[in-house]
Amino acid sequence: MNSLQQIAAFADTAKHGSFAAAARGTGSAPSTLAKAVGRLEGRLGVKLFHRTTRQVSLTPDGGRLFRRCQRLLAEVDELQAEAAGVRESPTGTLRVDLPIVLGRRVILPVLARLRRQHPGLELDVRLQDGYADLVKEGIDLAVRAGDLKDSTLVSRRFMAQAMVLVASPAYLQERGTPRRLEQLAQHDALVFRMPTSGKDRPWQFRQRGRALDVHPASGVRISDGEGLVQAALLGMGLAQLPDYFVRDEIGRGELVEVLPALRPAPIPISIVYPGARLVPQRVRVVIDALLTLKG
Structure with a gap:
């Protein structure tokens, strides 16, 4: 099993909380997933899971890898979808970080509309007024108010608040x-x-x-x-x-x-996302929708 398949086996197990549950979700055998994760641990030289007879839980090293590999696997899914000619229909999990009230009152209605238009789009919405580390936490897109200090992120102003x-x-x-x-x-x-x-x-x-x-x-x-x-x-x-x-x-x-x-x-409000040559379609459709807002 190659490295990407090992990472996918690890991510599926982390999401489901056990090899058995991950196997049911992927159609694989639990032993196959366990061996793939074991090989990945051996290659990386770190322990990724605490194991019991019925479930697994992420170690600190496993948690860091899981946050980072979610973005990698989403990019792979996006590339496969594009190659298959279905790029106009975004799929996969979109992870967004939003200020609490702006998120509830302004952004969530936009996301609800996109979800109806694209049933294959899944949402992981985090509402908080602190700033998240997008790369470290595997977040696709955030909305932030005020001046932006992180020069490693791409930003696009889409509205302002009085x-x-x-x-x-x-x-x-x-x-x-x-x-x-x-x-x-x-x-x-x-x-x-x-x-x-x-x-x-x-x-x-x-x-x-x-x-x-x-x-x-x-x-x-x-x-x-x-x-x-x-x-x-x-x-x-x-x-x-x-x-x-x-x-x-x-x-x-x-x-x-x-x-x-x-x-x-007025204070500018911006969309921010990690810089990349390929912006996944699930991110692009949200950017396009938010750019139509006025405020």
Whole structure:
């Protein structure tokens, strides 16, 4: 059995959790898979699985190999599909990493539509506000907001998010509506604690063509965007959030934008993916769909 077949046997076993289950899924004999994995371990000089009589679990070395080989095997599947002339119908597992709220509200509807159009496309969607290592974790594509620092990734901007300062009508009725930046110090501030750094995100404004950061004193810090929306709805103070977080609430009159003339410049939102000469069709169809979005 060649190296690629050994890697495929290893990946199938890792996905199914046992040689027997992997054998049922692939139509092979459990002993064949076990021997292939054993040869791969011998060739690499590392132990890939902890074995019991009924199941297997990945060792740390096995976990690292599994994350990396998923991309290799997906590329092989893509090449085989292209050679067979079915490249227009993407198949295989698409692994995407998305910010939580943007993913739920904006990106998942796009993925749902693509899934209906391409039943052979499988989705592995990870919702988190931290940054994942795409290559290390075997992720095909991520969506990220703000300036990008990883020069090894290909990036394509597809939309932008406006930051809006909001409060509930009840809060504004009780405390008054600020008309100038200087008046913000008289109000209760709800701030977002950034998960990547643990620091408070400053409020951002643009006045007379200049970008301004305001660091409000706050008794309320929340590390979840939807929690920040809920706190604003409860009348706990002013909060600055991406517009898509609160678009519906503003439309229903549950929240009111404050200082709209001082909105900061929109923050770019980009698609990022590992650089490669061949972009798999399962990735390409998502890129094309996201590039049609406006925001």
